[in-house]
Amino acid sequence: MISRNKLVWGGIGMLLVFGVASFFVFSANRATEKRFYEIRPSRGTISSSVSTTGAVEPQNRVKIQSSVGGRIEEILVEEGQIVKKGEVLAMLSSTERAALLDAAKLQGKSEQQYWQKVYKETAVMAPMEGQVIVRSVDPGQTVTANDSLFVLSDRLIVKAYVDETDIGRVKAGQKAVIGLDAYPEIKVNGVVGHIYYESHLQNNVNIYNVDVIPERIPDVFRSGMSANIRIIVQEKSDAQLLPVGAVQRKNGKSMVLQKTGETASAHRYRSVQIGLQDDRNIEIIDGLTDNSVVLLPDTTFVLPKNNGGSNPFTPQRNKKKQ
Numbered sequence: 001m002i003s004r005n006k007l008v009w010g011g012i013g014m015l016l017v018f019g020v021a022s023f024f025v026f027s028a029n030r031a032t033e034k035r036f037y038e039i040r041p042s043r044g045t046i047s048s049s050v051s052t053t054g055a056v057e058p059q060n061r062v063k064i065q066s067s068v069g070g071r072i073e074e075i076l077v078e079e080g081q082i083v084k085k086g087e088v089l090a091m092l093s094s095t096e097r098a099a100l101l102d103a104a105k106l107q108g109k110s111e112q113q114y115w116q117k118v119y120k121e122t123a124v125m126a127p128m129e130g131q132v133i134v135r136s137v138d139p140g141q142t143v144t145a146n147d148s149l150f151v152l153s154d155r156l157i158v159k160a161y162v163d164e165t166d167i168g169r170v171k172a173g174q175k176a177v178i179g180l181d182a183y184p185e186i187k188v189n190g191v192v193g194h195i196y197y198e199s200h201l202q203n204n205v206n207i208y209n210v211d212v213i214p215e216r217i218p219d220v221f222r223s224g225m226s227a228n229i230r231i232i233v234q235e236k237s238d239a240q241l242l243p244v245g246a247v248q249r250k251n252g253k254s255m256v257l258q259k260t261g262e263t264a265s266a267h268r269y270r271s272v273q274i275g276l277q278d279d280r281n282i283e284i285i286d287g288l289t290d291n292s293v294v295l296l297p298d299t300t301f302v303l304p305k306n307n308g309g310s311n312p313f314t315p316q317r318n319k320k321k322q
Helices: 004-032 095-107 109-118
Strands: 036-039 042-058 061-065 070-075 088-094 122-125 130-135 148-153 156-163 175-180 187-202 205-214 226-243 248-250 253-259 267-271 273-277 281-286 294-297
Touching: 042 273, 042 281, 070 095, 088 095, 088 148, 095 109, 156 187, 156 226, 175 205, 205 226, 226 273
Parallel strands: none
Antiparallel strands: 036 294, 042 156, 042 226, 061 148, 070 088, 088 122, 130 148, 156 205, 175 187, 175 226, 187 205, 226 281, 248 253, 253 267, 253 294, 273 281
16 A cells, blocks of 8 residues: 555645646746837927938139249138138249349349339239138249149038939928038038939949038038938928837738737737838828827847756766766
């Protein structure tokens, strides 16, 4: 006969086995249970845009050359200086005057002064108002009529390079935001001024140049700087917004998981009409109210706990043979 103690210990063992099995089943159910965040639509501004790159360039770039060849006697401006139309940039002696003055200098100071008054210098003047962005000469340098002495720019703009697949969405007058690679903390508002009619091939893609006019020109702007541009194609304020991840495509329709009861398990998919979309949010045009509760899946990844088992990827010590 089986002793009474053996029956008691056998019962206890069965209870322990049943308890351990129940614990693992409960843990597995907890691990596979899907969790959700509850969110409500918010109100805010959303926009669709075309993002591209470009460069800072002069809107009108004018090379200034001398009408005669000769020697630069004096430079009156520096790079970066703003000049007015007709302002004298430099004084130049023609080749004949330079040779005459050099000969007179050998005959004495009074002879040199005489010819300096009789034979005047030639003035190099600014043909327009603008900024001196290049100064190519120094006093004493000999130049010809073909040499570029200065380069003037009326103002700096940003030339954006727009892919042909996006150029149809870009229109003159649209707002834009300009950033510089060299100064990422600086953002400048601008507006689309001109869209060029002829494309050019860049990396086997047709690219159209688009002039973006900044509202202001920061002191750090320099011709040739690389820029990134975001052209605002469309913008809406007070739009009903949800995170992009809350909207799913099912059977060709845009759907959200809407809570219908007190618990997260009480839910159903609801069709919505969407509008603009950016990197984070999507506009809901119809289908929800501001008080609707939408369930957003919790995508947080949690490593399973080691419940008494060993990690197969952890190096193990060699077990001693019994």
